[in-house]
Amino acid sequence: MKVIDAVKSRRSTRSFEQRTLPPEMIQEIENAILHSPSGSNAQESHFVIVQDEQQLRLIKRFAPGLSGDPAAVVVLCSNATESLIRGGIDTAEVLRFVNLGIAAAYILLIAHSNDIGNCPVRSFHRESIKKVLGLPEEIEPELLISLGYADMPPRSKTSKKVLEVISYDQYGNNH
Ligand SMILES: Cc1cc2nc3c(=O)[nH]c(=O)nc-3n(C[C@H](O)[C@H](O)[C@H](O)COP(=O)(O)O)c2cc1C
Numbered sequence: 001m002k003v004i005d006a007v008k009s010r011r012s013t014r015s016f017e018q019r020t021l022p023p024e025m026i027q028e029i030e031n032a033i034l035h036s037p038s039g040s041n042a043q044e045s046h047f048v049i050v051q052d053e054q055q056l057r058l059i060k061r062f063a064p065g066l067s068g069d070p071a072a073v074v075v076l077c078s079n080a081t082e083s084l085i086r087g088g089i090d091t092a093e094v095l096r097f098v099n100l101g102i103a104a105a106y107i108l109l110i111a112h113s114n115d116i117g118n119c120p121v122r123s124f125h126r127e128s129i130k131k132v133l134g135l136p137e138e139i140e141p142e143l144l145i146s147l148g149y150a151d152m153p154p155r156s157k158t159s160k161k162v163l164e165v166i167s168y169d170q171y172g173n174n175h
Helices: 003-009 023-035 053-061 080-087 089-113 126-133
Strands: 046-050 072-079 117-121 139-148
Touching: 003 089, 023 046, 023 089, 046 053, 053 072, 053 126, 072 080, 072 089, 080 089, 089 117, 089 139, 126 139
Parallel strands: none
Antiparallel strands: 046 072, 072 139, 117 139
């Protein structure tokens, strides 16, 4: 699938078949993570790929925003301490979140282009997820991405019009 086709056709999946992911798919996710860019190439983020059934059950319990029973959940984590050491103040304050957003996009598109349903999830109890994953104090879970085979077509969405979102050369110039 071309990247542009993946971008145009990806939708969030919230209902999954009871099927595990093949190891090649996990490798694709690892590739998406490792090849994702970061400011100053700081690579300060951490990612936990969860496939263990008991761990998934616990994550679901503490993530009300997570719908369905995904085969895997990727937990995208920021590391304030490492961000400061490797990237400086801008990375610690802002870029660690920007970097995670880019990594999230890579993961979502790689998953979709391999026909794996996916949904970003921010609605979860931070401290509980931290405890479930055994994250050290300085590592914070920022976003979950659920992954699995969709068992129904994702719902469609309405997008804003181009002129509502994009200006050309100067703010407010729509053409
Ligand atoms: C940062 C972020 C957090 C999100 N958190 C949740 C969530 O907690 N629960 C959920 O069902 N969807 C969540 N979503 C999915 C959005 O609702 C979804 O991306 C949006 O409605 C657009 O639909 P689409 O992904 O199908 O294009 C989140 C998306 C983003 C980018």
